[in-house]
Amino acid sequence: MSERIEFKENASRRPSRRPRLKQSSTVLAGSALTGAIAARAYAAGDETIKVALVGCGGRGTGAATQALSTKGPVKLWAMADVFKDKIESSLAALTKGQKSRYDRKEHQGFAGKVDVAPQRRFVGFDAYKQAIDSGVDLVILTTYPHFRPMQYEYAVKQGKNVFMEKPVATDASGIRRLLAANEEAKKKNLKVAVGLQRHHHAAYQETMKRLKDGAIGDFELIRVYWDSGWSGGCGLCPAGMTEMQFQLRNQYYFCWISGDHIVEQHVHNIDIAQWLRDEHPISAQGQGGRMYRNGREHGDIFDHHFVEFTYPDGTRMFSQCRHIPGCWNSVSEHILGSKGKAEVNRGIIETADGRWRCRAKVANPYQVEHDVLFDAVRNNKPHNEAEYGALSTMAAIMGRMATYSGKQINWDEAINSKISLAPEKYSWDAKPPVVPGPDGVYQCAVPGVTKVI
Ligand SMILES: NC(=O)c1ccc[n+]([C@@H]2O[C@H](COP(=O)([O-])OP(=O)(O)OC[C@H]3O[C@@H](n4cnc5c(N)ncnc54)[C@H](O)[C@@H]3O)[C@@H](O)[C@H]2O)c1
Numbered sequence: 001m002s003e004r005i006e007f008k009e010n011a012s013r014r015p016s017r018r019p020r021l022k023q024s025s026t027v028l029a030g031s032a033l034t035g036a037i038a039a040r041a042y043a044a045g046d047e048t049i050k051v052a053l054v055g056c057g058g059r060g061t062g063a064a065t066q067a068l069s070t071k072g073p074v075k076l077w078a079m080a081d082v083f084k085d086k087i088e089s090s091l092a093a094l095t096k097g098q099k100s101r102y103d104r105k106e107h108q109g110f111a112g113k114v115d116v117a118p119q120r121r122f123v124g125f126d127a128y129k130q131a132i133d134s135g136v137d138l139v140i141l142t143t144y145p146h147f148r149p150m151q152y153e154y155a156v157k158q159g160k161n162v163f164m165e166k167p168v169a170t171d172a173s174g175i176r177r178l179l180a181a182n183e184e185a186k187k188k189n190l191k192v193a194v195g196l197q198r199h200h201h202a203a204y205q206e207t208m209k210r211l212k213d214g215a216i217g218d219f220e221l222i223r224v225y226w227d228s229g230w231s232g233g234c235g236l237c238p239a240g241m242t243e244m245q246f247q248l249r250n251q252y253y254f255c256w257i258s259g260d261h262i263v264e265q266h267v268h269n270i271d272i273a274q275w276l277r278d279e280h281p282i283s284a285q286g287q288g289g290r291m292y293r294n295g296r297e298h299g300d301i302f303d304h305h306f307v308e309f310t311y312p313d314g315t316r317m318f319s320q321c322r323h324i325p326g327c328w329n330s331v332s333e334h335i336l337g338s339k340g341k342a343e344v345n346r347g348i349i350e351t352a353d354g355r356w357r358c359r360a361k362v363a364n365p366y367q368v369e370h371d372v373l374f375d376a377v378r379n380n381k382p383h384n385e386a387e388y389g390a391l392s393t394m395a396a397i398m399g400r401m402a403t404y405s406g407k408q409i410n411w412d413e414a415i416n417s418k419i420s421l422a423p424e425k426y427s428w429d430a431k432p433p434v435v436p437g438p439d440g441v442y443q444c445a446v447p448g449v450t451k452v453i
Contacts, residue, residue: 049377050077052131052160054151055143056090057081059165063140063195064094066367067163068110070374075113078120078134080127081143082248087121125426132158138191138377139163144251145259145393146170146421149177152386156185161377163370165195167267167393168386170259172417175394182386189380193373194389196271197365200372203347203358204365208275210356215349216337219276222317223334224269226261229325233297236440242428243435253299254442255400256421256433260301262288262403263396266321270399271392272333272344273309273317280391281309281317281398283410288403290444292324300434300442307399319399406447417453 049072053064056079068074076094079087097109122130128151132139139155141148141164148168155162162185169175185192198204211219234250237243251257258264274280286307293303304322311317333344340351347358376383398414423433434442 047378048073048075049138049374050075050136052078052080052134052136052139053090054080054128054131054139054141055147055165056086057142059195060140060142061090061093061098062366063142063163063165063370064090065107065110066370067138067140067374068094068113069367070370072374072378074374075115076110077115077136078122078131079116080122080131082123082125082127084121084123087123091116091121129154132160137161138374141165142195144248144257145264146174146257149174149181152178153181156181156188156190159188159190161191161373163193163195163373164386164389166271166389167259167263167396168194168389169393170256170263170397171419171421172394172397172415173420173422175390175397175415178386179390182384182390185386186384189382191373191376191381191383192386193369193383194385195366195369196268196385196389196392197369198268198272199275199385200365200368202360202362204344206358206360207342207344207347207349208272210349211276211335211337211342211344215340215356216335216342216351217339219315219335219337221315221336222273222276223336224266224272224317224319225330225332226266226269226321227327227329228323228331229327229329230323231293231325232323233293233295234299235297237436244423244428244430244432247299247432250299253301254432254434255299255301255445256423258301259393259397260305260400261303261321261323262305262307262319262400263393266305266319266399267393267396269321269331269333270309270317270319270396271388273311274388274392274395276335277311277315279312280395280411281311283310283408284308284395284398284402284414285408286319286399286402287406287447289447296436296440296442298442300444302403302444305399305403307402309395309399401452404445404447404450405452406450407452409453413453419452 051067053060064076068076081087095109095111095114097107120134132155138161141151145167148164152164168178234253237246247254284307288302288305290303303324307319309317335342342349349356394415398409401409401414421433423430436442
């Protein structure tokens with residue numbers, strides 16, 4: 001599924017006039033960076049940063065492309081995926097070249113920088129551990145978000161620097177696990193990037209800075225959208241394939257793996273509010289369902305969500321995401337303030353004094369986020385984006401909890417929810433958390449009935 005290339009780095013996130021990020025006492029106690037020790041940034045005596053790619057699909061291949069395009073010696077050293085063919089196709093694209101939709105360039109390939117001997121191509125559910133343990137300095141985690149917390153935890157345990165894609169989990173237990181691992185990452189001074197690339201987009205950066213500096217006064221209403229006509233569908237499980245294999249081949253359609261549209265994609269837009277306010281919402285209520293994508297071939301996710309998030313001072317954020325053809329479409333973020341308004345995605349701020357439009361030269365944010373990460377690794381600069389990545393993901397999960405349950409959900413009960421979306425075990429013959437009913441349809445959430453906390 002394609003995502004629009006629009007967005008930059010956040011190493012210089014400025015303190016805002018707004019209250020600091022409110023952290024759930026139960027989950028985030030002691031999250032201040034204390035006792036940080038300088039971790040070995042990369043192998044002593046060798047300037048080459050060796051990289052493991054875990055999750056060799058579209059984004060993984062793109063992220064590896066960007067990693068290999070950073071300054072200084074870099075080598076792709078190991079690859080891991082649950083499916084062998086994904087490693088093969090990614091390796092071929094990285095070696096021989098491809099047109100990458102993530103940087104708009106045709107690559108000639110990185111043959112000189114790709115050194116993934118057959119014994120360092122790992123397949124299966126535990127492949128990530130083998131890749132992480134193969135002698136690398138940095139790990140790219142671009143599998144599906146359900147697996148991010150366990151893979152991040154292991155990478156941190158083994159002292160690796162990390163680039164991980166958003167979202168960083170699909171349920172609250174995953175968020176708690178990832179945040180706990182991140183405390184270790186901070187103590188070890190590991191460098192950690194999260195693929196919320198708007199933070200690395202020059203126009204977003206400049207617009208957000210102006211807003212945080214008071215350009216439109218106090219924020220009164222935030223509206224964010226990921227409405228598109230993408231229809232999709234994953235077909236039916238073919239004979240000879242286990243249900244677990246089928247679901248992992250079609251991750252987007254299964255909430256336990258992808259988190260549903262509101263988490264999987266719309267987190268980009270929801271994240272803008274956390275960035276703006278330096279705090280997470282305290283509650284959410286909303287509605288959603290499946291009007292168009294509601295057949296046997298559409299897994300268990302909704303095709304539309306509308307959520308009203310509330311922040312500590314009572315400010316609301318209205319969030320919409322929809323995947324239905326033939327409707328109004330928008331992927332955007334809008335802020336109404338006491339002295340004006342902003343269209344963040346277009347870099348426009350309007351007040352009584354006039355209209356400002358950001359003219360910043362925008363470098364590809366997918367590349368910039370890797371440039372910043374690798375520079376931090378090489379030069380031991382502070383860099384850890386996991387916390388805001390986790391809190392924005394959790395806000396999106398709370399929104400999904402609201403649309404699935406039809407209830408008002410509070411932050412503390414959401415982040416402490418004991419309901420896990422994980423299967424009992426990870427193997428091809430294991431039963432996934434959701435399976436088709438007698439009519440072949442996957443049971444999806446029913447507002448008013450479904451329990452989320
Ligand atoms: N920031 C962005 O703009 C952006 C754009 C696209 C995708 N993404 C994110 O990147 C992630 C991957 O998306 P994608 O489009 O590349 O999907 P994809 O299906 O193309 O690739 C995912 C790969 O991970 C592998 N995988 C899944 N579970 C695994 C596991 N447990 N261990 C090892 N390998 C596993 C799959 O087999 C597949 O090859 C998602 O979280 C997605 O939201 C972000």
